[in-house]
Amino acid sequence: MFRFFRWFRDFRRNRNHTLSSSPQPSDKARSPCNQPIVEATPSWKFDSKARWSKEYDLSICHAEDDIIYVENLVSYLELQPHSLRCFLQIRDSVPGGAMSTELCQAVRxxxxxxxxxxxxxxxxxxxxxxMxxxxxESPTANxxxxxxxxxxxxxDYPQELRFMYGIDVRLDxxxxxxxxxQAILYYLEELCAKDREEQQQRDSENLVDEATPQA
Structure with a gap:
């Protein structure tokens, strides 16, 4: 039964994502916050096995009172061309699943x-x-x-976060x-670049091994 609910959740999210990703004139021009959408970085820079090794690009932790803000944020992040994969608890949790299990799984x-x-x-x-x-999962500010x-x-800012740079929405x-x-894309670009470098290094080592005569 648990597997059925997880399959149903994935089917529903993929269907919604397909519908929301359909070309719309307004999506190509502007975001919900009226910001122009500009693909400054080629999309291939966000494509690597390291990125696809996890189910989501990001998860959002929020209080119930902030759900409208969060839903608008998710709608913005899931827009083309990057179509970031977001975990939103109210939408993506498995019906009947344990809350602590679902949250920990989303974090991982x-x-x-x-x-x-x-x-x-x-x-x-x-x-x-x-939090x-x-x-x-990530004890260093990376x-x-x-x-x-x-x-x-x-x-009133939590002591645990004061060593990290944050974003104050009142200033924007x-x-x-x-x-x-931009913060998410920067991290993903760095992740994918590192993965490609490591893959190139492995490929080079394999070529050297193949070219070395066997004793």
């Missing part, structure tokens, strides 16, 4: 984790749980954890959507 299967830090976030124990899981400060004073007219996307 995501390259980046977006933390929407708001007053409601600080009051939600599940948000703290997800700790993300930090345990770009995988992206804190987004929303309606929160600096003095587009609610920080563009900066969030």
């Amino acid at each position: 299967e995501s390259h980046c984790w977006i933390l929407i830090i708001s007053p409601s976030f600080l009051k939600d124990p599940w948000c703290w749980y997800q 700790q899981q993300a930090l345990s 770009g995988r954890v992206i804190p987004v400060r929303k309606q929160l004073e600096r003095k 007219k587009d609610n920080g959507f563009l900066k969030i996307k």
Whole structure:
């Protein structure tokens, strides 16, 4: 039964993604936050086995009060040309699955984790749980954890995140959507570039081994 629900969830997400990815005049021109969509980096730079080894490019941790902001953010990130793969708990969790299991699985299967830090976030124990899981997966500030400060004073910022650069949405007219996307794409580009370099190194070593006469 669990496998059926997971299959159903994947089928529904793929179907929705296909429908939302259909060419639309407005999608090609602008995002929901009215920002021009410009593919500054060739799409092949985001293509590697390392990226596709995980189910999601990012997961989003947020409080229930911030769901409208998060749904708008996800709609923006999933737009073409990059069509980032997002885990949104309310949409992608398996019906009947244990909440802790689903959240931990999403953290493990995501390259980046977006933390929407708001007053409601600080009051939600599940948000703290997800934050700790993300930090345990990536204890160093290497770009995988992206804190987004929303309606929160600096003095109330979690101590665990103060060593990381974050995004303050109050300082951006587009609610920080563009900066969030750029941060994710930067990490994915670095990930894919490193993977390609390692693959080239392995290919070179194999060629040397094949060319070396056997004793």
